[in-house]
Amino acid sequence: MITEIGSFSLVLALAMALAQTLLSGLGRLRRSALLAAAGQGAAIAAFVSVAAAFAALLHAFVTSDFSVANVAANSHTEKPLLYRVAGAWGSHEGSMLLWCLALTGYGAVMAMFGKGLRASLRASAVAVQGGLGAIFLAYTVFASNPLLRLLNPPVEGRSLNPLLQDPALAIHPPFLYGGYVGMSVVFSLAVAALIEGRVDAAWARWVRPWALTAWSLLTVGITLGAFWAYYELGWGGWWFWDPVENASFMPWLVATALLHSAIVTEKRGALAGWTVFLALTAFTFSMLGAFLVRSGVLTSVHAFAVDPTRGVLLLAILGLSAGVGFGLFAWRAPAIAPGGVFAPISRESALVLNNVLLSAATTTVVLGTLYPLIREAMDGRAISVGPPYFNLTFTPLMAALLILTPAGPLLAWKRGDATGVAQRLGLAAGLAVAAGLATLMLVSPRHAWGAAGVALGAWLIAGSAAELLERTRAFRAPTAEVWRRFSGLPRGAWGMTLAHAGLGVFVLGACFETTWKVEAAETLSVGRSLDVGAYHLTLERIDQVAGPNFDAERGTIRAVRQGELVCTARPERRVFHTGGQTTSEVAICQRGFSHLYVVLGERRDGAGAPVWLVRAYWNPWASLIFLGPLLMALGGAISLSDRRLRLGVARRKANAPTETQA
Amino acid sequence: MVLAALLCMGAAADPADRLRDPGQEARARAIFQEVRCLVCQNESIDDSEATLARDLRQIVREQVARGQSDDQIKRFLVDRYGEFVLLRPRLNLGNAVLWGAPLLVALFGLLLWFGRLRAVAENAPLSEAEAAALARLAESGPQAQAMPTHDP
The missing domain is CATH 2.60.98 (Tick-borne Encephalitis virus Glycoprotein; domain 1)
Incomplete structure (x- = not known):
C-alpha cells in the first residue's frame, strides 16, 4: 500500500512540477503576483510529493519488501540497516529519484526564500527549475520507476554490491547529488536572467550562495568517494582519473571557476556574460556526468549506451536542457554590457587568469574522458587516455593556477600594485622555497618534483596567512586595532582564506604521498x-x-x-x-x-x-589529502553563513547594474 | 567499474614475479603504469590481477631484462594490441585535438583577456592635450559642445 502511495506521489510530483512551470511562467508573462505565488506553491508541493515517494522507497528497503523490483534487485534481509537505507540510492532508479528529490528540494527552497529577488526574475527562475524537475520526473516515472512491483516476488533479494556496503559510500551519493543538482538552481537563474535580458550585480549576488552551496556539497561528495576508493579498493590509490570520477570533477572545476567569476560580476559588474556561461555549463556537466555514468557509454568504449533506451533518453534530456540554455545565451549574450574596466595588474585580471586556467584544466578532463569516443567516431581507432595524459596536461595548468592564487586576494580592484603584493608575499615565498629545499635535502634529494609540490603547498598556506595578516595589519598596527580588524573580518573573507589554505593542505598531502609512498x-x-x-x-x-x-x-x-x-x-x-x-x-x-x-x-x-x-x-601525510578538501568545503560553508550572502538577505542595492539593451 | 575494482588489487607487487635487479624492476613498474589492461575497464597492468595483465607484465619484464628500451617495448605492445594499449596517447595527427585543445583554450582565454585590457588602455588617463581641452570646456560652461567620450 505504501509503495502504491509512493507511486502515486511520484506522478503527482510530475504534475506539480508541470504546474510550477505553467503557473510561474504565466505569472511572469501576465506580471501576476497571484499566479507567481501559485507557482511557488506548486514548487513546494512537487518537493513534498517527491519526498513522499522517496519515503515510500526507503520504507520498502528498510522492511525488505521484495515485491518491489528495485528492492529485490538491490537489497537483502541480512544487510545491516544502514546499507538497507543506502540501498535506496544504490541503484540507477533509486539514485534518479534521489536526483529528483534534490532538484525539487532546491526548487522549493528557491520558491520559499526568494524574497530578495526581483519578482519577474524569481518567477522565471522558478518556472525554469520546474521545467527541469518535470523533465527528470517524467524520466523517472516512465523510464526508471523505482517503485514498480514484481508479479512473483522472490523470497530473498539479490543484495547490494558488497563494495558499496561501506559507511563513506553510503553517505557519498546524498552529498554528491546535493552538489550536482545544486548547479540546477544556478542554471535556472542563468536561464531566467537571459529571458529577462538583465544580468547585473544583484543577479550575481544571488547566484553566489547557490553556487557556493553546490560547490561545498560536491567537494565533500568527491572527497568521500576518493576516501572510499582509498580504503575500500585496497591498493592505496585515491584518484584514478576514472571516467566516473572525472564525471564529478568536471562540474566541480566549472563551479570553482563560477565562484570566482561571479565575484567579479557582483563587485564590478564585469564578466557578466562569462559568468552566465559558466552557470549554464556547470549544470550541463552535472547532467553529462549523470549520462556518462548511467548510460554505460564508458564502461565499454565499443558500445554506445549499454541500456539504449535510458542512455538515449538521458542524452536527449541533456541536449534539450543545454540546447535551450546555450541557445538563449547565443541570442542574448551579445547584448550583455561588458561592465567595468580594469588594468592588467588588478584583482579582476587575477580572477580572469584563474578562469582561463580552470577552463583549460576542465578541457583536459573533458577531452581525456570523451576523446576515446570522439576518436572512435572520427576514424574508428580505439585509443586509451589514462593517468599519464592528465599528469602531463592537467597538473601543469593547475600548478600555474596555484602559483598565482595567493596574489589574487591581495590585489586591489581595477588597478593593483604588483610591487606591493610582491613585498607582502615575500615572506610566504621565502617559506615556500625553504620548505621545498628542506624536503629535498632531508627527505630525498632525487625527487625534485615532489619537493616542488611541497613548496607549492607551503606557498598556498603561507600565502593565505599573509593575506590574513595584511587584512588585519598584524605586526604593523597597535594590538587593539589589529584585534578590531580581526574580529570585524567578514565571514566571506575567512571562508576564502580557509579554502585556499585547504587547497594548500591537499597539495602538500597529495604530493608527499604520491612521491614518497x-x-x-x-x-x-x-x-x-x-x-x-x-x-x-x-x-x-x-x-x-x-x-x-x-x-x-x-x-x-x-x-x-x-x-x-x-x-x-x-x-x-x-x-x-x-x-x-x-x-x-x-x-x-x-x-x-x-x-x-x-x-x-x-x-x-x-x-x-x-x-x-x-x-x-x-x-606519508595521506590524511592531508582528505583533510584539505574538507577544509575547503568548510570554507565554503563559512562563507555561506556570511550576512551578505545569506538567503533572502541579498540586498537589492546593486552597484553599477549592467543591463542588456534587449 | 566494480568488476575492474575487484580485479585490481595492486597485483604487480606480487613477489613471485619480481625481477632480481631492483633498477630493472623499477623500470618495469614505470612501464606497467602506462600500459592498459585490455580486458579491465580502465586500469593499468600495474593494478590488475587479470590473467592478461599478468601475461603483459611477464612480457614487459622479459623485455626489460633483455635490455630493450622503453620505446621499443611500447612499440612492440602497440604492434601487437594496437594503440588502445597505451594509457598515454601518442602525439600524432589523430590525437592533435586531445593534446592541443587545452593549450588552445588557454591561449584563446589569454587573447580575450588582452582584448579586454585594450579596452582599458582606451580608458587610460587623459593626455595633456585632452586635459587642457577638458579644462577649457569646463570653463566655457555647460552650454559648450559635448566633449568626445571615451566610453568603451
Missing part, C-alpha cells in the same frame, strides 16, 4: 614478517570471523618501529554470502598525518604451511 608485498605464513619503510610487520595469527552477511579471514599483524610496538593492524578478507564476492577490509594505522596501510590478500595453499599475500604501504 613505500610499498611492500610478501607471501607470509603465520609468524613471518615483512618490512615497509621504518616498520617491521609480523603476521601473528589468522582468525575466521563471521559478519552479518559475510564470512571473513582476519589477520592480526603487529607493527613494530625501532623495537617498539606501534599498532596492531587487523585487516580482513571478506567473502559475501550473496554472490560470493570478496572484498578486502584494509587496516589503517594512523601515525600523525601518515598512514600505515595493511591489506590481507588471498590465501595460497602450497606444500608447507598456508601463506597469505600481505601488502603494506607507508603513505
